[in-house]
Amino acid sequence: MTEKPQDLERLIHESLEQLGWDAEPKKLADRVQRLNIGIPLEDEFSIICGWLGRCDLVHKLDQQQYPKSSGKTYQVPDLLASFARKNGSTTTVLIEVKYCKDNVMSFKPDYFAKLKAYSDLLGFPLLIAWKRFGIWCLVSIDEFRKATKNYNLSFNDAMRNNLLCYLAGDFSYSLSVNGGVHISAKKEKLIDVVEAEGKINENWHLVIDDVYFTNGKNQQVRDLSAIAQKVFFSWDLEESQTHTETHVIMHYICKESSSLFAHMALTRLLSFHNREDRRVHWRGHLRDDKAVSNISYYRKGIEENMKAGIVHHIFDIQPNNVPEFMK
Structure with a gap:
């Protein structure tokens, strides 16, 4: 059974605005379902951009176009975002947000042309935010290449030209093997002893008396x-x-080192905060960003861990092709 969206009323209202108040029930239901899938994706990427630290503004673009004939020429993308540059300048971009589990994302020629037309009309670069297997990349639409008919981009090429670090401030880091947290609990009182299947299980009243960390x-x-x-x-x-x-000392230790993007860490941290329901309700965090704000300045925490030997690498990943608007 599908869970009712927390903001169902908003989804219905937006669907009616797009389809008209006399929309057929099935079309309305289909549009609500599409929005319920698409809007959280936009919200997630918006929050990630804001949290990474270089985004001054990001907001949704109203995609209700008029006159109706404009839809034959222009496709309004999902977001507009403004990023602060290290040199003190500001870069404003348009962003179309997509989820695609396939290795290649493909745009039909008319869709591609209409997105480009809107970008040219406003004079802002158009970027594609692509989520695949929990990883986000942000890439210029100019990286798409025309195949037989459609315009295609492989995930490999998207990652090679990912602008999320370069533009938004994302980074990757690795935790050292043996890095971990250790919780020491003193045995205060033995409550009972239970013998089952030849094993003796003791139930103790414990008091935590120490917490410490270990590095690599x-x-x-x-x-x-x-x-x-x-x-x-x-x-x-x-x-x-x-x-x-x-x-009794409880150990939680990194046994195998690998790299993790900061934007992926945000998702895990918000999931940890919401222990009862491991899903992240992005729309709720847009309304109340207290949990997100509590994880601000995450990079400073990672740099502190690196000095302590808990983190052994921080990677600021540069795109293979730097777009002209970033030079």
Whole structure:
């Protein structure tokens, strides 16, 4: 059974505005479903852009066009965004947001031409935000190449020319093997002992008396800031326990190092905050961004972890082809 969207009324109203108030019920239902899939994707990318730190403004574009004939020439993209540059200038772009699980994204010629026409009309570059397998890339529409009929872009080429780091401030980092968090709990009182299938299980009343971290050299690290500690909530850590006569120590350790984009970490951190429902309700975070704001300055936390030896690499990835508007 499909869960009712939290803002169903808004989706219905927007669908009626697009189709007209006399729309057939089936067409209306189909449009509501399409918006319910598409709008959260736009919201997610908007929040990611704002959170990464260089986006001064991002907002949806009203796609209700008039006169009706304009739809034959222009396709209004999803978002308009303004980014601050290191040199003090500002870059404003149009963004069309897409989800495509295939290795190649394909645009029909008329759709491609109408997007380009709108971009040329306003004089703003047009970028495509593409989500695939939880990874976002942001690429110029000029990277699409015409095949037999359609304009195509492979995910490999999209990642090679990804502007999310260069323009929005995304980055990648790697957690050191042995990096982890350790929680020490003192045995205060034995409550009961249960024997089952030849094993003895003890139920203890425990009191946490110490929390510490370890780096790649298995050295203890203390006094990490709150934002630096969040790196452990963004990673898949292996759990184990050590038992002594007086304590139980719970270990959550990185056993295999790999790289993670900061924008992917945001999704994991918001999922962690919403423990009862691991899904991220992006539209809700647009209305109330307290949880997102609590993860601000994430890069500073990663840099703090790097000094402590918990993170061993930070990558600022540059595009293979820098678009003319970025030069």
